[in-house]
Amino acid sequence: MTHYPAYRAAAVQAAPEYLDTPATIEKACRLIDEAAGNGAELIAFPEVFVSAYPYWNWTMTPVQGGPWFERLYRSAIDVPGPEVATLGAAAQAAGSTVVIGVNERDPHSMGTVYNTMLFIGPDGELLGAHRKLVPTWAEKLSWGCGDGSSLRVYDTPAGRLGGLACGENTNTLARFALLAQGEQVHVASYIALPVAPADYDMVEAIKTRAAAHSFEGKVFTVVACAALTPTIVETVAHDTGARELLQRPHSAFSGIFGPDGRLIGDGLIDEEGIVYADIDVSQEIQAKQMHDIIGHYNRFDVFSLTVHRDPKPAVTLTENDTPAGPPEPPAGITDHDVA
């Protein structure tokens, strides 16, 4: 830990080509190219940018929304797989580290889709994939739960990089699990959420969590949130109530927070765009002098946290006395684990 990267980061606030995975991958590649053209060495995309957030779970009853699940499943991708390869090629062409959310098909079950964040290195290599641990409320109707195996921090040219999806940033223990691995830069990916109860202000909810994570951990937090387009609203809204709900403003926010918990420059609300900020990892050193919760300011004689990272496959198949592991280990993933 003797290198303290300083570089420009980009948070992409954009909408997918809804449920159209090839077109969305193309759009993602275009945005990587644009952000890299503006000097970004770390480019963060929203949650499940590829290629749909299941809004129907919030606006329809489960029975109404049922058939939409198949559309989600069919638009989801395999990890690794051809779409990941295309994104990797774009990252490599840009020379940037890319974090992007996708819907991932379970390698064996036709009934389980994961909300997954991909971490791709500037050499185009897939560093890892994090499946969201618990979907939030209505999202439970569409996504399965990941296991602890993906709670990892990756050593990248953009610093020690971790990430959590949306509501996971509320989870004190998940956040600490990444900080404790030496996380220097955190990507918090979100989707636009106009469909929550009326008193839920998504912009504030995003800011509170980003500020807290940056302040507690003395890290940079890059928030990349999805935007909603009229096309998406039109696709999903099945009646007037749903259409109105989906158009509620102040539902998306992207921006970059410093290790003092404050927003750097401006954030972007609702609209599509790319926010840039300069990150200097060495600024975290002095900030930690006051409170270093993974070091001198904590008490590990009092608190002991264990994170169970063993994969939990549906079945373990052993051959010749050694476990063959889960049926389809994502062979393309290099373990940049700190342990």
Next chain:
Amino acid sequence: MTHYPAYRAAAVQAAPEYLDTPATIEKACRLIDEAAGNGAELIAFPEVFVSAYPYWNWTMTPVQGGPWFERLYRSAIDVPGPEVATLGAAAQAAGSTVVIGVNERDPHSMGTVYNTMLFIGPDGELLGAHRKLVPTWAEKLSWGCGDGSSLRVYDTPAGRLGGLACGENTNTLARFALLAQGEQVHVASYIALPVAPADYDMVEAIKTRAAAHSFEGKVFTVVACAALTPTIVETVAHDTGARELLQRPHSAFSGIFGPDGRLIGDGLIDEEGIVYADIDVSQEIQAKQMHDIIGHYNRFDVFSLTVHRDPKPAVTLTENDTPAGPPEPPAGITDHDVA
């Protein structure tokens, strides 16, 4: 897992030319040809169709039945071997995936016969062979037990295909071991069983298990059961009691079940014939939304199942520091295993 086959499947309910292996192989080839002519891309045959079920175990005492064992042994086949090659050629000519039960001689011991299911691809290749893990009750007098090495699901043009023989379909763990590998279509092979205790209704017993496997796993289950002919009865029945028992009706059932656990179309009871049904693997997607026991609806932090698939040979011979494996690995078997 981006291809969801849709095709016609056939369940053959037929009797072998009892203990006459060449004639039975010929009959099997004829039935493959007929079913393929009717459009079947997956053709399932009964348990030990080649070429006898040892009914004497149920109707005679072990001492009376003893000499029949040698007849069984002599009619059994080697896997791989010439009979398998003939079946492969028929499958290739038909362009269909074939699952068929055979009596298999142990490659080394003259005293051990296995109840084996063969999985043959439409290119005529032997994909794998599954030796029944535990014979049922009186069957223990004739067959040895397989090991876990054959608990596999094969990637075929007919979808991810697995199978279990007769009573194995009662074994919760064996069934789950296949489902967890992503099984999409399950073949359950049976024999006509008129010889069980009087209150055992074989037709209901078959239906209950097929419905359960389909419902739990949200898969298609193709049940292929053997029929009994007067010739077989005459061959095996050594007295009036045995003859009457062997003629008890409602002892065989073949049919195809959908992912909702319900029979598709009609089933066939007792008589010889071929049942057809259209399988569309993509129907399993929505069915899994309610319960996906290999994905979102299970708890692999609570349940961890290991399937020990290492072969258990009588001896392992090593040469030059690496195990030479069991004496005669069935070299013709291509491992289409998922791991």
Next chain:
Amino acid sequence: MTHYPAYRAAAVQAAPEYLDTPATIEKACRLIDEAAGNGAELIAFPEVFVSAYPYWNWTMTPVQGGPWFERLYRSAIDVPGPEVATLGAAAQAAGSTVVIGVNERDPHSMGTVYNTMLFIGPDGELLGAHRKLVPTWAEKLSWGCGDGSSLRVYDTPAGRLGGLACGENTNTLARFALLAQGEQVHVASYIALPVAPADYDMVEAIKTRAAAHSFEGKVFTVVACAALTPTIVETVAHDTGARELLQRPHSAFSGIFGPDGRLIGDGLIDEEGIVYADIDVSQEIQAKQMHDIIGHYNRFDVFSLTVHRDPKPAVTLTENDTPAGPPEPPAGITDHDVA
């Protein structure tokens, strides 16, 4: 295992006094009294009989249904607690073993309710409480997930007794985990589910699972399913569509299945009532001669299943070098575990 109870069992198909816990507890006590009066020594109640199934999750959007969660939470009970004590007193007065579903409040969090089955002995003692491991589809909007600590079989005068709630009976591994502990009598509790997709036939779905569990394990299965009353429909239905959906017939089934997988006597569809059947545990002995999947017919050298029954508390507090356990262990629960 030298005692094989023979007695009369009752499956109660009834509706709660919706969201009115005191009135429902009173109704439960009345029904216990009635069933015991008719000779029942084991009385099974439906899933979450105390005191509401959250139908709104299926008929409303999550945002519409949000405020209903608080009603559910307030009507939920503590385990142990005064309501449990009242039910215990009724069981003791009746001299019957009682299994009943309740909504249980998490002892610490105000945001988590569990779908819990209570097992109460004829001495009124709370034997154990099983929190449903994974709620089904729309139910995920209301209930948290239990851990493995409650996968237990209890030694009762009604035999070795286990139970699973609703969709858990689809879970092959959960079912086997109980069977492997020597389960002799299984209680499967359900709710009336008229609100599933149109092609989902709840009566068939219940029967398939009960028959499978009984047949595979050679056990008796007592199915107790909730009924729906016009009052409940009126309470929950917020529009015409919901009202129609909630009134769909063929959505509830109660009955008792024998170790051959067949229904004993008649079942009850949709209407309130109590179904009785005579259970004779010793009938399971001969049924197992054919297939005993927890004994002679399985292969535990091939399949090894571990059930992680350690509780998973939010925090473990240690005092004086020994863990104090989760903050509020349900002290009233006597562990009748086999281990």
Next chain:
Amino acid sequence: MTHYPAYRAAAVQAAPEYLDTPATIEKACRLIDEAAGNGAELIAFPEVFVSAYPYWNWTMTPVQGGPWFERLYRSAIDVPGPEVATLGAAAQAAGSTVVIGVNERDPHSMGTVYNTMLFIGPDGELLGAHRKLVPTWAEKLSWGCGDGSSLRVYDTPAGRLGGLACGENTNTLARFALLAQGEQVHVASYIALPVAPADYDMVEAIKTRAAAHSFEGKVFTVVACAALTPTIVETVAHDTGARELLQRPHSAFSGIFGPDGRLIGDGLIDEEGIVYADIDVSQEIQAKQMHDIIGHYNRFDVFSLTVHRDPKPAVTLTENDTPAGPPEPPAGITDHDVA
């Protein structure tokens, strides 16, 4: 957990009679009386209100500040002790729950003072005392570290009450340790901190942490921060630079945050005063429906946190083979611990 208190809470922003413990105790009693007069049932005081924050650690060199330690030590109090009794009497008179920070003398060592929060019930009883686990930066020159034994939540008429001092509110694990015990209302006590590095904005730092704790845990957070008076500045400032630093504004903030992470009403910056807000614990129920990190939204199969609450005395004296316990157990403290 069937009672959800609703009441008025008060956060006292005030300065002690610096290093004059009797006068400060008197002032505290007066403020308790005032707040209770305005209807407050929970009254929170700042960190080490009794009776000095050691500003000299920040403005003098350690050698210069050395003699001041003895003044701090002499003004510190025993817990329990007469000052605690006086505060208890005031609480009892007011009928309010009181949380207040004090400098506590170690019962045995003359060189160790703790930064301690007292929790006093409306019956005047001392519920517990929490010694700050790690002092912040320059504070390490004056205070010793507490152990885990005081990480407790108390069952009070004001709800399940926990608290942390100043920088401890940055500690993700300390905060979670309280939330996991079912904390409903959190007291965060602070001191005015004009003496930190220039880019440290104490008001923002307080708000960020309070918002995060409330939002993550869906709890109310009562922030009570000390004020600075000219007298204190005059007492401590030994030169012009120190005096200027001590007078830097925007260094203190008190206020009350709701379970959505937002400030209720106005906060108070720098000036002495009392902030009031109405707390309704039942509002936390619906807020948890989205994310309940101690319940349905967490993954305790992945994260297991142990809090070692065993006291760590300087010596454990055993008699007759059984430990006699720590030398002087604070006998006046009733353990309202949840375990």
Next chain:
Amino acid sequence: MTHYPAYRAAAVQAAPEYLDTPATIEKACRLIDEAAGNGAELIAFPEVFVSAYPYWNWTMTPVQGGPWFERLYRSAIDVPGPEVATLGAAAQAAGSTVVIGVNERDPHSMGTVYNTMLFIGPDGELLGAHRKLVPTWAEKLSWGCGDGSSLRVYDTPAGRLGGLACGENTNTLARFALLAQGEQVHVASYIALPVAPADYDMVEAIKTRAAAHSFEGKVFTVVACAALTPTIVETVAHDTGARELLQRPHSAFSGIFGPDGRLIGDGLIDEEGIVYADIDVSQEIQAKQMHDIIGHYNRFDVFSLTVHRDPKPAVTLTENDTPAGPPEPPAGITDHDVA
């Protein structure tokens, strides 16, 4: 291994009170008393002496024999359990080591009975229980298979003692597994087997195996075989053929073999009685000078045999991170294992 016991051993050739467990236990105790009275310090009983060998498997068809299984199950015993305690008390009274065969009920399953050998020390303690690994031919209809956990040699006053049941003495590897643990005295328990095919001479088959084991291992082998009584024949024979078969002579043999493979004194054929012989373990020393297959005469660089002694329970239940083991560990068994 510095003590070489010399003592008198007894091989009991006797018939049980068929299917009458209390009476058989009483007879066993009487025989222990008699043999000890004649100086025997090691007393070996036949296979499944308590309290029936399932002859019906050989003389009836499985369907005819089906109901007899329940009689067997009901007459079987729990290990440990009251019958074991009674036998232990008799051994203690006699001051003799006792080996005796019993039918053992599986602790969980009502469908599985084991053919088990009990090893009881002269202090009445149950040293261990060995479940026959594979039942022979027709026996498979009644008994389940043990696992490797019971392949143990016990350190007793009668020397290092091992044992195998009936056909297991044919199993080269099972025999070696005991020898390799330093077995000095081997008990081979058998039943009278008049019911095998006509060319099977049970007396010769027993002698061949006993001689081989003694000769190969240079150990004493105590053969205890059951006798048949007219009562048993009458009980089991359902027709003339069966009666004649059951009365076939030359079907039982008991005797004691020396380390040179030769019978010491006379053996006993068919009739009930007790055979005595003097054992002097030190005679094995010189016999091993020629061939010591577990030492100097073997080649463990060429042959490596692993015996998998881990129990194979139907389920492993873990609590608090450590496996709770199989549901009902036979707590009364002391592990005298050599490892």
Next chain:
Amino acid sequence: MTHYPAYRAAAVQAAPEYLDTPATIEKACRLIDEAAGNGAELIAFPEVFVSAYPYWNWTMTPVQGGPWFERLYRSAIDVPGPEVATLGAAAQAAGSTVVIGVNERDPHSMGTVYNTMLFIGPDGELLGAHRKLVPTWAEKLSWGCGDGSSLRVYDTPAGRLGGLACGENTNTLARFALLAQGEQVHVASYIALPVAPADYDMVEAIKTRAAAHSFEGKVFTVVACAALTPTIVETVAHDTGARELLQRPHSAFSGIFGPDGRLIGDGLIDEEGIVYADIDVSQEIQAKQMHDIIGHYNRFDVFSLTVHRDPKPAVTLTENDTPAGPPEPPAGITDHDVA
């Protein structure tokens, strides 16, 4: 394994022309011709028939016997080599499979002689050579130890053929290693052993082992033992005591055992001669129905035996990073190994 040979086998009991290798080879060829003339298709010769058993090791002290080693070494042969070729020609002329014992010179060392069994096909080809693994007791003074590379079973017209020399037939694991490879006919070669301790009865010792191997494996065992001639006695006996010892009768036995462990026809004791018996491999099938220790009657989940068959040369010479293999692979040996 579809061919079950039936033919006449011959066991030659004869003495070599002691230490005169050319004459002994000639005698061997004569005996092959004679036996084939009598219809024998398998002809087994004694251990080290070519051309001396080193009796001096038993009758002289090692120092006395020392010079005799050189005589042994000089009379030993190379394998392959001219003497082997001559024997092959005889076998080919006879059209019989021949097994014969020889003293084999180590290809590199002048101080090491092996006790080797040659397996020669009816085409005269050398199928393989087995070096005795461990010489017995006094034999250790003359012979080196073989390695595991020769533990093979050969597919011959006489069936699957294996063999072990003398004391190796005591070695449970060596015997099983051959059985497990599907051995159908076993050759056990011995020498006349009048020189063992007085209580050692060589005839009984041979019979016990042959019966055991046949009975356990359900195979035919052909025992060929050497005879002693007055010439040999005269040659080796250096004093009266040695002469008397060497003339002790009942020291040699040849005969052929069936798969039931019983001798077929008569055996031959001490005298020279040839014993014939008819072998029908298919008789093994039914014999295995009772116990098949390499198949249905064993438990390879419990016992796993590895036989390390890699050659153990004095040096392995590698060239260019890949091992060049053992110095002089016996190139004339065709590997008919099953693997």
